[in-house]
Amino acid sequence: MSRREPLVDGHGRAIGDVRISVTDRCNLRCQYCMPADGLPWLERDEVLSFEEIERLVALLASMGVADVRLTGGEPLVRRDFPRLAGMLASVDGVRELAVTTNGFLLERDAAALVAAGVDRFNVSIDSLQRDRFYELTRRDALDRVLAGLEELARHPEAHPIKVNAVAIRGFTEHELPAFVEFARQNPYEVRFIEFMPLDADHAWEPQAVLTGEEIRAAIEEIAPLEPLPREPSSTARVWRFADGSGSIGLVSPVSEPFCADCNRIRITAEGRLRTCLFSLGETDLRGPMRSGAGDDELEELVRAAVWRKELKHHVGEPGFIQPDRTMSAIGG
Numbered sequence: 137m138s139r140r141e142p143l144v145d146g147h148g149r150a151i152g153d154v155r156i157s158v159t160d161r162c163n164l165r166c167q168y169c170m171p172a173d174g175l176p177w178l179e180r181d182e183v184l185s186f187e188e189i190e191r192l193v194a195l196l197a198s199m200g201v202a203d204v205r206l207t208g209g210e211p212l213v214r215r216d217f218p219r220l221a222g223m224l225a226s227v228d229g230v231r232e233l234a235v236t237t238n239g240f241l242l243e244r245d246a247a248a249l250v251a252a253g254v255d256r257f258n259v260s261i262d263s264l265q266r267d268r269f270y271e272l273t274r275r276d277a278l279d280r281v282l283a284g285l286e287e288l289a290r291h292p293e294a295h296p297i298k299v300n301a302v303a304i305r306g307f308t309e310h311e312l313p314a315f316v317e318f319a320r321q322n323p324y325e326v327r328f329i330e331f332m333p334l335d336a337d338h339a340w341e342p343q344a345v346l347t348g349e350e351i352r353a354a355i356e357e358i359a360p361l362e363p364l365p366r367e368p369s370s371t372a373r374v375w376r377f378a379d380g381s382g383s384i385g386l387v388s389p390v391s392e393p394f395c396a397d398c399n400r401i402r403i404t405a406e407g408r409l410r411t412c413l414f415s416l417g418e419t420d421l422r423g424p425m426r427s428g429a430g431d432d433e434l435e436e437l438v439r440a441a442v443w444r445k446e447l448k449h450h451v452g453e454p455g456f457i458q459p460d461r462t463m464s465a466i467g468g
């Protein structure tokens with residue numbers, strides 16, 4: 137691999153992590169992410185091919201972007217997804233390959249993904265109660281998702297497994313006792329992620345966020361917690377149960393933004409580079425790739441965009457503008 141200069145933004149942050157959306161399609165319709173009827177999906181040829189994704193990952197890895205997370209939409213609905221994972225796992229300079237999934241197809245794909253070299257899995261589950269899972273995701277799929285999670289857990293290489301729940305006021309409070317039990321009985325770190333204004337229905341409002349601190353306080357009422365040291369550039373604050381059984385993570389982008397340490401960029405399914413979840417502008421990489429741009433030219437495009445990476449997000453501030461894209465179309 138030809139080593140290139142590290143990728144650094146205009147505020148001095150070295151970029152080490154890329155989140156790639158491999159499809160905008162999904163088999164669930166989570167209320168905080170997608171409209172009930174779905175969205176107008178991209179045409180097949182609008183989506184980056186496996187070879188195009190591999191090329192971008194190799195270019196970014198040569199600039200020190202060593203951590204790659206594959207997401208969507210639902211990444212497992214992309215045909216032949218484990219083959220893509222295998223291609224990326226063997227790219228020179230990729231240190232960690234992770235997947236964020238809703239788990240619906242994990243029973244089918246867990247073994248193939250582990251064999252392909254995926255190192256880390258985040259499985260999104262917002263409720264452990266069948267009717268409430270259905271209410272939030274608009275699909276009666278909890279049993280299938282839990283079966284997928286169990287299948288994944290059979291593979292020692294997949295651990296530690298993280299289970300992500302979006303923290304929504306009026307909903308998540310009622311899930312806490314079950315999640316505490318779940319985190320204490322199983323080898324999963326349950327992580328609560330504050331609801332962000334990236335929902336299709338524009339129903340987000342500041343009051344709809346159940347904050348990390350509120351969750352911590354509510355969990356303390358059930359079982360005492362102890363803080364674990366924060367890992368550098370980790371978005372989560374992790375607490376373990378004082379009796380040693382299990383841990384929980386709190387990701388608080390709204391109430392305690394971690395922008396100063398943000399080392400991430402994102403690539404959408406159609407090959408647009410985004411430097412922040414809340415970016416209002418994007419840089420097209422697919423067009424130049426398809427019209428014959430060389431790696432040096434692509435590198436220049438990436439560097440110019442990353443140089444302008446936003447200092448911070450403005451969620452909750454007057455004048456905040458919600459991006460047109462929903463989380464599913466960005467790649468969360």
Ligand code: SAM
Pocket residue numbers: 162168169207208209210211236237238258259260300301302329330331332333334335463464467468
């Ligand atoms: N479909 C996969 C899944 O659900 O895990 C991957 C894509 S999904 C967009 C990635 C993550 O974003 C999920 O954990 C989901 O819960 C989270 N997410 C979606 N919309 C969100 C929002 N408005 N606020 C906070 N997190 C959100």
Ligand code: SF4
Pocket residue numbers: 162163164165166169170208209210238260463464
């Ligand atoms: Fe699909 Fe994930 Fe969005 Fe839910 S959060 S609608 S599973 S992309």
